[in-house]
Amino acid sequence: ETGVTQSPTHLIKTRGQQVTLRCSSQSGHNTVSWYQQALGQGPQFIFQYYREEENGRGNFPPRFSGLQFPNYSSELNVNALELDDSALYLCASSLGDLGGQETQYFGPGTRLLVL
C-alpha cells in the first residue's frame, strides 16, 4: 500500500505567477483534501474533492482552484500568487464514504515560497 505523495517538495515563485501542486492519494482512497499551513499555525482547509467533485471549500479566494482525476490524484492551482501564499501546502487522502469519521492521511507537503 503506497502512502500519499506530493510534488514538488519545494518551489520558489514570484508575485503574480501561477503554480500547480500535485498529490497522489493513498491506494483505495477516493477523497483528497488540501490545506495551507503557515509557519507556527495549524493547517487551514482549502477545499476537498470526493470522486472528482468539489465537496466543500474553505475561506480561500477563487484564485485557489483544484481538480481531481479519475485515479483520484489531485491538483491545486494558485493564480496571481501573493507573498502571503508562502506556506506549506498539504494534501490528505481518505476514504470518504463513512460520513466524516474517516481518518485523513497527509502527504509530506509542498513548501512554496513567493518572492
Add this chain to the structure above:
Amino acid sequence: GQNIDQPTEMTATEGAIVQINCTYQTSGFNGLFWYQQHAGEAPTFLSYNVLDGLEEKGRFSSFLSRSKGYSYLLLKELQMKDSASYLCAVSFNKFYFGSGTKLNVKP
C-alpha cells in the same frame, strides 16, 4: 472558524505523563482527531474520538466530552522523540485544526 484552542507550548520531562488540552466552540462534528507533527514534516495520525470517553492506543490516549466542548491527548512514558507539535482537529468531513501545541521533552 470553529474556535479551537490549544496551549501554545508545553514542557515535560522524559518518562513523565503530559496532558494536552483542546477546547472548541462548535457542535455537530463527526469526530475529534489528534495529529503529531514534527518540524518540517507532515502531520501523522495519532488518535480520534467519535463518542465521549477515553480511547487508548499504546502510550497515547485521547478523551472527548462533547457536552463540555473539551478534549485532551494524554502521552505516557514520554520519550525525547515525542518533542513535536500536537494538533487537534474537529471533522465535518473537512478538518478544522487548532494552532497546535508545541511539546518540548527534556531529559
